[in-house]
Amino acid sequence: MTPQIAPDDILSVQNISKRFDVSEPFLNRLIERRPRRILTAVNDISFDVPRGKTFAVVGESGCGKSTVARLLMGLHAPSAGAIRFEGTDITHLPPGNPPALRRRMQMIFQDPYASLNPRWRVRDIIGEPLKNFGICKTRADVTREVEKLLSQVGLNPADAKKFPHEFSGGQRQRLSIARALTTRPELLICDEPTSALDVSVQSQILNLMKDLQDEFNMSYIFISHDLAVVWYMADVLAVMYLGKIVEVGPKEQIFENPQHPYTRLLMETVPKLTVGGTERTPVAGEVPNPISPPPGCAFHPRCPLANDICRGAAPELNLRSGGQKSACHAADEGRLPPWLRLAAE
């Protein structure tokens, strides 16, 4: 298949997979006659990220959403497939090479406590990429740029001489964002950027991220487990389950009329901020072990609509009338019941 990149897509991912070898050491396998064990964290997924928009990935822990982020950043090498940044294949580029391309993508991590060097002052944390990428030539330039970045993320320029421990969780996440902004990236990959934060701080960070997106016309890949946050941030949404995208499409369509039972399950389990009468319907079952995923559709053991076809064959991502794609036999066969949930609210 020849890649056709629409000019308005900044990133295009084709059929990437990531398999981790989680086997025991060779001798143990030999002695105990155990087979190799392969964990397929990301299983043959494709998507495009439109420029200037937010592409969100949701799913429960272990569904492979963080692995996707790491594959895109080049922190893992994919086992198969291709990643193209504005048409250039970056799948097997060595890390940091060529810098001109890599610096156009940056990442924010979940844990603001673990992603900042505790022994460095803020001016060194933010100044390092400025020096490494040759963005600032002189020390005075670095200082000026660091102060500018700090004020852009809502911190005091005088904070440059402090250490990370002198900041709260929300402020540290602002520092992470400031560091990511040093190279003026066009694509920012955000892996659960607010899940370690309190809600009142979360709203500050999400608002800041929206403002910065508007200001610098950045594209976001926004990874989260929280559907309410995704509703607020996303333009395009992909739902992952056990390494597969089960539904992908414009946010509005997916929230208004989800076309996969797993998406529906996720929506039904979102806690509602109203008291009484709206108790969540607890769903049976948990995510299966990704080392030995169920045959056929991976969701069938938890799916209320599963039949023999679901147990036998994996469904394809097919286009639905609402404009999104979903991988579901029930939707293919028209067995998916109408979705009334949001309409009723």
Next chain:
Amino acid sequence: MSLLELDNIVVEFPTRRGPLEAVKGLSLDLDEGEILGLVGESGAGKSITGAAITGLIEPPGLIRSGEVRLRGERIDNLPPEKMRRIRGKEIGAIFQDPLTSLNPVYTVGDQLIDTMRVHLGLDQKAARKRAVEWLAEVGIPAPETRLDQHPHQFSGGMRQRVVIALALCAEPKLIIADEPTTALDVSVQAQILALLKRLCRENGTAVVLVTHDMGVIAETADRVAVMYAGRLVEIGDVRQVIEDPLHPYTRGLMASIPQIGNRDRRLTQIEGAMPGLRNPAPGCAFAPRCPRAMDHCHSIRPVPQSAGTGQVACHIYGETQ
């Protein structure tokens, strides 16, 4: 008489730079069978309050003043050995991380059986039978087989079910649940909360549910207490606090929660951050961030007073003392 009373408790941690008050005079009470949600941001003192009730404040931290009473009896000044008997028998505890609350080298069954033998005086056979019943009760399939497995053989959600069984099996009157579902996925979270709620209703067990998640509170609690910077700012029925909060902090908190279907371009945000515990300001701790702060809010600390279905500590409502 209330099941549990906290009377003006102050929890203090000595540090090199002087003592730090994590809880600065908190009073609340809990009836039998009631589920009280205790919410607040990190550092508000909610977990410390839970630990003060169970007597599990890590030394050198201590309850500097005030009383914790269980059915009218003081329990905050008991010798450790006596408190150990109350903990487990009278007060059960559920923590955020189910793996650290279970002993990894004992089977799940051993832990349940030991607990019931110690606290209920059952013999091995009867305790084993009850243990199987408890595992079935918390929704663990094949309980006879699972009883002889170790915690690492259970998934996160299943482990938390075991922890709930372990907390409830000695038939305590009170459970302190500190962020019981924070480490779990949302779909599993709903199952665990429904389970906790049903079992406590059936057994008449009261719960102090410590969480930062208003969604969890909305669907589980009867009453809610909101903490800010070590103090209670608002307490009331869950419906009132969620749907019509009185304190400006609670209002800001509720408004800042993103909600599906809301089409506002920006989320409501409370500017600033919760003040540190050191050098507390003389007035209301929320005043620097409060959209409705008046002059005297910065100098005079409001005390909780009756309002709505409970109490609120805010100068907007009535006179200062």
